[in-house]
Amino acid sequence: xxxxxxxxxxxxxxxxxxxxxxxxxxVALPNAELSHHSSEQSFLExxxxxxxxxxxxxxxxWYPHFPRLKxxxxxxxxxxxxxxxxxxxxxxIYGTFHGSILAESLLxxxxxxxxRMPAMIKNHRERKWDRNLQSRTxxxxxxxxxxxxxxxxxxxCKSALEPLVKQIIGVRQKADGDGVFRNTELPTLLPNADHVxxxxxxTTSNDRFMNDERLSLxxxxxxxxxxxxxxxxLAQDLLPAMKHLGGAFLDVTEEEPLPTKSALWSHENxxxxxxxxxxxxxxxxLYISELIDHLAR
Amino acid sequence: xxxxxxxxxxxxxxxxxxxxxxxxxxVALPNAELSHHSSEQSFLExxxxxxxxxxxxxxxxWYPHFPRLKxxxxxxxxxxxxxxxxxxxxxxIYGTFHGSILAESLLxxxxxxxxRMPAMIKNHRERKWDRNLQSRTxxxxxxxxxxxxxxxxxxxCKSALEPLVKQIIGVRQKADGDGVFRNTELPTLLPNADHVxxxxxxTTSNDRFMNDERLSLxxxxxxxxxxxxxxxxLAQDLLPAMKHLGGAFLDVTEEEPLPTKSALWSHENxxxxxxxxxxxxxxxxLYISELIDHLAR
Numbered sequence: 272x273x274x275x276x277x278x279x280x281x282x283x284x285x286x287x288x289x290x291x292x293x294x295x296x297x298v299a300l301p302n303a304e305l306s307h308h309s310s311e312q313s314f315l316e317x318x319x320x321x322x323x324x325x326x327x328x329x330x331x332x333w334y335p336h337f338p339r340l341k342x343x344x345x346x347x348x349x350x351x352x353x354x355x356x357x358x359x360x361x362x363x364i365y366g367t368f369h370g371s372i373l374a375e376s377l378l379x380x381x382x383x384x385x386x387r388m389p390a391m392i393k394n395h396r397e398r399k400w401d402r403n404l405q406s407r408t409x410x411x412x413x414x415x416x417x418x419x420x421x422x423x424x425x426x427x428c429k430s431a432l433e434p435l436v437k438q439i440i441g442v443r444q445k446a447d448g449d450g451v452f453r454n455t456e457l458p459t460l461l462p463n464a465d466h467v468x469x470x471x472x473x474t475t476s477n478d479r480f481m482n483d484e485r486l487s488l489x490x491x492x493x494x495x496x497x498x499x500x501x502x503x504x505l506a507q508d509l510l511p512a513m514k515h516l517g518g519a520f521l522d523v524t525e526e527e528p529l530p531t532k533s534a535l536w537s538h539e540n541x542x543x544x545x546x547x548x549x550x551x552x553x554x555x556x557l558y559i560s561e562l563i564d565h566l567a568r
Numbered sequence: 569x570x571x572x573x574x575x576x577x578x579x580x581x582x583x584x585x586x587x588x589x590x591x592x593x594x595v596a597l598p599n600a601e602l603s604h605h606s607s608e609q610s611f612l613e614x615x616x617x618x619x620x621x622x623x624x625x626x627x628x629x630w631y632p633h634f635p636r637l638k639x640x641x642x643x644x645x646x647x648x649x650x651x652x653x654x655x656x657x658x659x660x661i662y663g664t665f666h667g668s669i670l671a672e673s674l675l676x677x678x679x680x681x682x683x684r685m686p687a688m689i690k691n692h693r694e695r696k697w698d699r700n701l702q703s704r705t706x707x708x709x710x711x712x713x714x715x716x717x718x719x720x721x722x723x724x725c726k727s728a729l730e731p732l733v734k735q736i737i738g739v740r741q742k743a744d745g746d747g748v749f750r751n752t753e754l755p756t757l758l759p760n761a762d763h764v765x766x767x768x769x770x771t772t773s774n775d776r777f778m779n780d781e782r783l784s785l786x787x788x789x790x791x792x793x794x795x796x797x798x799x800x801x802l803a804q805d806l807l808p809a810m811k812h813l814g815g816a817f818l819d820v821t822e823e824e825p826l827p828t829k830s831a832l833w834s835h836e837n838x839x840x841x842x843x844x845x846x847x848x849x850x851x852x853x854l855y856i857s858e859l860i861d862h863l864a865r
Contacts, residue, residue: 405847
C-alpha cells in the first residue's frame with residue numbers, strides 16, 4: 272500500500288507536518304510505503320502508484336491522475352480545501368481531533384467575555400485600577416450556553432463546559448431526537464441564552480445564518496462567539512446588534528485576514544483572534560495519532 | 569438577639585450591601601432585631617445592645633463599647649480589616665463563599681495566559697493577523713497546576729479545574745497528610761509545575777514568599793498567578809524572573825492601587841487586574857445565604 276502525504280504548510284507552524292513530525296506515522300505503519308512530499312509537483316509525480324493520500328489540499332483536476340486512489344485523509348475539520356471527486360469514487364475523511372483543542376479555546380473565550388476582559392484590557396493599557404468594572408458580571412455556573420452547529424467538535428466542547436455552566440443546549444439543522452434541537456426552534460432558544468456559540472460549517476446555506484433578525488432575538492447583554500466559519504456572521508449584521516449585545520468574540524471573519532480597515536477591529540466589546548482556535552503544539556501529534564488509528568484498521 | 573450590620577462600601581459596588589440586598593436577611597431572621605447601619609457613628613450608637621456584628625471593618629478600640637458582643641461576621645476572606653479582640657473573647661467568622669467566584673476568575677486567567685492572550689491583545693490592538701502566535705502553546709489538559717496556600721478557597725478552585733488539567737497539587741504551611749504537600753517540598757514541586765497559583769494570606773510570614781530563589785526554581789516558560797495578597801510576590805523579584813517565565817497574571821500587588829509608574833504595567837507578559845477576582849453580581853447574595861446558614865444554627 273502506497274501512502275503519499277502532502278502536509279506541509281509554509282505559513283502556519285502548527286499546521287506544518289515536517290518529516291520529523293511524520294516519523295511516528297512511518298514507525299506505526301512499517302508495511303506501508305510512505306512518501307512525504309513538500310511540493311505539489313513531487314506529490315503529483317507519485318500519483319499513479321498512490322493508494323492513500325493524506326493532504327491539506329486536493330484539486331478536482333488531480334483525480335484522473337490517481338487511478339488507484341481509495342481514500343483522501345485530511346487533518347482539516349472544515350471542507351474548504353479538498354475538492355470532491357467528480358466521479359464520487361473517493362471518500363474524504365476529515366480530522367475529528369480538533370474538539371479537545373477548540374474546547375479549551377472556547378472555554379477561555381467564554382470566561383474572557385463573561386468577566387468583561389475587553390474593557391479590562393483597556394483599563395490595563397491606561398493603567399487604570401477600577402474595582403467596579405466586573406461588579407455586575409455574573410457567574411458562568413448559572414448561565415446557559417447555546418451551541419449552533421452541534422456536531423462532533425461541539426460534543427467535545429459540551430463535555431469540557433458541562434461541569435462549569437448551568438446548561439448547554441445544542442442546535443443543528445437535522446436533529447435526531449438525541450436532546451439536540453433544530454434550527455427551527457431558534458426563536459425560542461436565542462432569547463434565553465447567555466452565550467451563543469457558532470460552530471457552523473462554511474457552506475453557502477449558512478451564509479448570514481446569524482442575520483439581523485436572529486441577532487435581535489438574543490438576550491440583552493448576552494455574548495456571541497464565532498469559532499466556525501466567517502460566512503455565518505457578517506460585520507454588517509453584527510455591528511448594529513452590538514447595541515444590545517454584551518460582546519462578541521470572533522475567531523473567524525467574513526474575509527481572512529480581516530482587513531485592517533474593518534470596523535470590527537475597533538469596537539470596544541469585540542475581540543478578534545486570527546482563525547487560531549485550534550493552533551497549538553499538540554495539533555500534529557493529535558492528528559497523526561488519529562490517522563494511525565484509521566489506517567491500522 | 570440584636571444584630572447590627574455595617575456592610576456599606578462607598579467605593580466598590582459588588583461589596584456594597586444596600587438595604588435591599590440585606591432584605592433576605594431580615595426575612596430569614598424574623599425573631600432577630602436587625603439594624604443596618606451605613607455610618608460608623610450610628611453603628612457605634614447601637615453598640616451597648618448588640619449581640620452580633622456583621623461588618624466589613626471593626627477596630628480594636630471598639631470592643632469595650634460592645635459588652636454583649638458574641639461574634640463578628642465578615643464577608644471578607646482575608647484578615648485585613650477586622651482587628652482582633654484584645655481580650656480574645658469575640659470570635660471572628662470570615663466568609664468562605666468566595667471559592668466559587670475565584671474558581672471562575674482563576675480558570676479564566678489560566679486559559680488566558682496559556683493561550684498567550686497578552687501577546688494576542690497586542691496583535692489585536694495593532695490589527696495584526698498572526699496565525700502563528702499560538703502555535704507553540706500546549707493544551708492545558710496535559711499540564712500541572714501548583715496551588716500555594718491550599719485552604720478552603722483553593723479546594724473550590726481544585727474542583728473546578730480538576731476535569732480540565734492533568735494534575736493539581738496543593739501546598740500549604742502545615743499539611744495534614746491529606747494529599748497536600750508542605751512548603752518544604754517546594755524545591756521539588758516548583759520545577760515541575762506549568763502554572764503556579766498563589767492563594768496565600770497576607771500575613772507578614774508570607775512577605776516575599778515567592779522570592780527570587782523560588783521564582784528561579786520555576787520551569788522555563790511556566791506561568792505565575794497571584795490571587796492571594798500582594799506581599800507574597802514583589803515586583804523587584806518578579807521582574808528579573810520574567811526572563812525565564814512565560815508570564816504572570818496579578819490580581820493583587822504590593823501596593824494597591826498599583827501606582828501608574830510601576831514597571832509591572834508595561835511588561836508585555838504581565839497582565840494585571842485590580843484585586844477584582846471576586847467582584848461579581850453574585851457576591852452579596854452568596855454571602856447573605858452563607859450568613860443565614862450560620863445564624864440559623
